[in-house]
Amino acid sequence: MTALIFVPNDTGACSLGADAVAAAIEATLAISRIDARVIRNGSRGAYALEPLVEVETTDGRFGFSRVEPHQVAGLFVAGVPDRRHPSCIGLVDDVPFLKRQTRLTFARAGLMDPLDLDAYRANGGFEGLARACTLTAAQIVDEVRISGLRGRGGAAFPAAVKWQTVLDAADPVKYVVCNADEGDSGTFADRLLIEADPFQLIEGMLIAAMATGATQGYVYLRSEYPRARDVLTRALVAARRAGVLGRDACGAGRAFDIDLRMGAGSYVCGEETSMLESIEGKRGLVRFKPPVPAVRGLFGKPTLIHNVLTLAAITTVLGRGGAAYAAFGTGRSRGTMPFQLGGNVANGGIVELPFGASVRSVLQEFGGGSRSGRPLRAVQIGGPLGAYLPPSLWDTPLDYEAFAAHSAMLGHGGIVAFDDTVDIGEQAQFAMQFCAHESCGKCTPCRIGSVRGVEVIERIRRGERTIENVALLEDLCQTMETGSLCALGGLTPMPVRSILKHFPGDLIPREDGSASK
């Protein structure tokens, strides 16, 4: 029997040398008599292990972590994986980082060639779609409602409300748009999912189309993801060839197809309305709401917009049933969330957990503490617009409402850890800088406010008239939060205020002019 060797084709793994490793293995196989085949899978999302080479055996898949090309020849002894090799981590499924997770959305990630439709099917793919085919549109929306699924892009809006709105819209032309403009620093779940399991996204969009009556879908992918673009492009071709997409995609002669549209490097185009503008070929300028896109969205038509993770989760919601999905989680935060752990941690990567785990447990049990070995001092959760939280708040459960109570947010699930060398005052300034760099320029609070924010924080950090300037900064935060047109300007004050509240000494110098911590 031909042995299967898996080497991820994931952007993260490849940045750590996976391509060279794969080439080395191919070269080794070519000159040895080993009857094996290399499969370029997606990543399992345990980045501390990458490049993670897996070899399928009758006992399961053995893993070799952080493999370098020169080690490749030594991974096999007499044609079988060398379990005593120093980089062998045993059965991959038993790796604690993975084993402790509750993988629903990322259950298939890393198991297979992402473009292998048969493998997708064999690993539970299309179960959700099959179930959806047995339901009416209204019943599908009911399943979504029962699941309690909320938008995973950051706003956590109840998905079923959007679905119902689009379903109820009388327009014969409707759209489903997947937002894959994953711009938050410290986030990578959308990319990893597309690179590892693109059919899940396609399946989720198909279910959404069946439920809402949409005939055309769009995926808006950020230009910084060339590999994801490549994988998704091929996946769409494969899906069309297999009839999954196309003239009879939704059954009963109902067509559905998906177009891939690329961004052009603008963060604010991840904001849903400016994303629509961008797809329409216009400048990425935020639209006012209402009308919400579900009523008047792409090309003025009712449009269901979801993040990659939300649409992917739909396959689980339908496959296992809304109630089964809702069984995970806590409070109003139901199901699982693929957190993305990064920054100064020992083990970064995807950590999919039911809502409710504590920040600390994620940092310790999965992250394994800081990478630098120094004490962790702060985490920023929810991307560049998320709050910086001090250790005293790390017992807060990962739950939308619990975070809101601390003027923080889960956002798209990015968790970035900092050790005690961090200059959090600089981070405050960075928050404003980020906003200034990414502002679309439409509304005044964001367009001018962010620039003034950078300047005021700089003055504060220099110790210039700190009392007046801190008061001005607080007023500015209020103006931006209350007055901005979209979440970019509206949320930029969140990290700044969290720093003013939790790390004031980092921002405001003491009398002697030195920053205190």
Next chain:
Amino acid sequence: MSAVDHVHRDLGTPGSETDRSVCLTIDGIAVEAAEGTSVLRAALAAGIGIPKLCATDSLEPFGSCRVCLVEIQGRKGTPASCTTPVEAGMVVRTQTETLARVRKGVLELYISDHPLDCLTCAANGDCELQDVAGEVGLREVRYGMAGANHLAEPKDVSNPYLSFDPSKCIVCSRCVRACEETQGTFALTVAGRGFDSAIVASAADPFIDSECVSCGACVQACPTATLIDKSVVEHGQPDRVVKTTCAYCGVGCSLNAELKGDQLIRMEPDADGGANHGHACVKGRFAWGYATHRDRVLKPQVRERIDEPWREVSWDEAIDFAAQRFRAITDRYGRHAIGGISSSRCTNEEVFVVQKMVRAAFGNNNIDTCARVCHSPTGYGLKQTFGTSAGTQDFQSVDHADVVMVIGANPTDAHPVFASRLKRRLREGAQLIVADPRRIDLVRSAHVEASHHLQLRPGTNVALINALAHVVVTEGLVDEAFVDERCERESFERWRTFIAAQDHSPETAETFTGVPADELRLAARLYAGARNATIYYGLGVTEHSQGSTMVMGLANLAMATGHIGRDGVGVNPLRGQNNVQGACDMGSFPHELSGYRHISDDGVRGSFETRWHVHLDANPGLRIPNMLSQAIGGEFRGLFIQGEDLAQSDPNTQHVADALRSLDCLVVQDLFHNETSEFAHVFLPGTSFLEKDGTFTNAERRINRVRPVMAAKAGLSEWEAVSRLATAMGYPMHYDNAAQIMDEIAELTPTFRGVSFAKLDREGGMQWPVSDAASLGTRILHEDHFVRGKGEFILTRYVPTDERSNRRYPLLLTTGRILSQYNVGTQTRRTANIAWHARDVLEIHPHDAELRGIVDGDVVLLSSRKGSTTLAAHVTDRVTEGVVYTTFHHPGTAANVVTTENSDWATNCPEYKVTAVEVRPTNEPLGRDD
């Protein structure tokens, strides 16, 4: 604006069209507003103030400034009132502590990137930023002025009328949106993003070199001094307003002349203007400087012989001089030896007194009008088929059209304000068919593309329209119900048989027109199959030997498909001059009294005789071409010309000059000396539209008031001078004011019943017919039945023009207008508009150019069998092979040196649009220019 008491109050967002209303509470006050109205508009209309910057009611809401935020009970946050529609039971608060803080915070941000030079700023007193800063109580800018800013950005003053100062820009995008929504040119955009967002014209070009068409909508929309009239920069804010009507094209825009003393500072289009709804173009808004140009003749002048110099005289002397000469002619040659020509540039009242003078004082019907050379076929053709010599719709009607056919018209250049409305409708999804020998801008421009461009050979209009009708008839696309109910069945059946014949098929037509038969069929189906399809046409239809036939062909097509008598349909002439419609209405034709009633009709004539206390000749008088030929023949010897440069604008210049030279007395009433006054014996100074008191009637039959912005510069109004001349001729004619003339018109003309200056001042412009039943006028004609009773189908056989290309003259010349210039340029050449069109050019296809060794910019000799002139060549594929095109705005071009004496068989409208010519490179200098 605060300095001038504006008639129009800006309610922030456009009104809603529905008549359903909802009740809500704003600041404790119960407010009723139309469904779909914004909270902002509802509040402002109710007198509740909400500060705003990016919102203005001519543009869709944008929601960028974040100043008009409100709080709404039961809703999160502080929604912008401009983007939030009213809902029943909504409880809105516009003034809370949170709102006050955020508004002040936003203004503080604005001002942190704005020069603090209010006292010396041109917008001082007319600056919304200044006003709002005051409203919200901004007292300090705590950020200081040392941060990042745009204060050093350089001004762009390249445009002659407006300056662009980016340092004062608040990036509200009102200019960009006005350029898109109002004007439809898409010249302005925002470049960069975030703090670097900057307004740029085209690809950051200087305004003068950009795609900007200087309509001024951006200037009007700008809330600060960023985009501002240079005249305001120079003179300061105006302090009074006179509402009047533009005197350029037949759109007839309502304008607010804003003055300081009698210094006109700027023209702002009137938001309530029925024709233009707050929009204007580069001519109407900016090109009024000719009115005070040093070339204006302000004193009457006389001379015994045309080779003598002019002598300035008093009004009395000039009028006596003219009267004596005219009397001497009639004494010797009889009363038919003199006549008059009225001008489509003058008011209804001025025209009316001229034709009255001719009929009552001269004692003949030798009255014609310059409309003879433009839209006389419209009057004839539409009267024959529908019963009324006028377009069927108002401009607004195009908002309901699903298919628009533009034939022989170039609205973006010649009728720009209507073009903007049309383009908006096209952007909303209406489809466009263009029939024109030339690829006009409408065929393909920003966000507009014609579904079909029927690029026909000049002179083959009738073949084209017959082919379209043939498809309708032979493919079962006739609206039988409409024809049954509304049209003369017999005439229809005759026409149906006629048009169904194979010689009207698209395949046959293709051989004449050069338009592929398939394209003709598709266009016909599109027009016929539309829910609402409408036709707009211009001089490309009328100025042909078959001009009247073509107008009737259009009418036939509209009737056969039922596209008549409601919103969104109709047959609409785009009138070239401000008062072509009015001049025709006023009885300027030799055979017609006012309201298109034949002079031979005893009852009608009798009513005039009674009112005027004079006997009128029952026989029609001479048309312009007859006057000219009889002048050469010696029977016709005296002519009064009101405001028309016959020698330049009429065809076959040499023939016209010979005729004028033959006259014993030529009286010219005009603003400037011109080609015609070269042959005159008396020059009576005219009044510019800024000095006139009266009415213009635009292409939609709308009678609009023209009000004097300043006193008549030469001391007398034109109607006064004419009245005095008539009196001096022995027929006492006296009016205390122009209003009395309109009263007389209304009394004598059924379609003007009840019209008076007082009523127009009270109700605004109104479209004739005005009657007891329709006391505010009639938007759409022929709604229930045709004015003539049943619609008449008239057979329209295609007869090729005699003017054909041959070996000697292998090309066909056609003519047109450019946006910045107007007709023969008398006015526009005396304004800064000259910046855009310093000379006329001859457009020639690259293939034809190459055959003749002509490259772009070469001076070429353009010759016809009538004459020749020189022009600069512009090599372009806008024209097809075999066709050349020129504008005629500069006298030096002398385009009419080459045009022929061919004319419309019915009305003698000259065939300007087809002349067989040859083009050769030449070493001769460019045509004379003044």
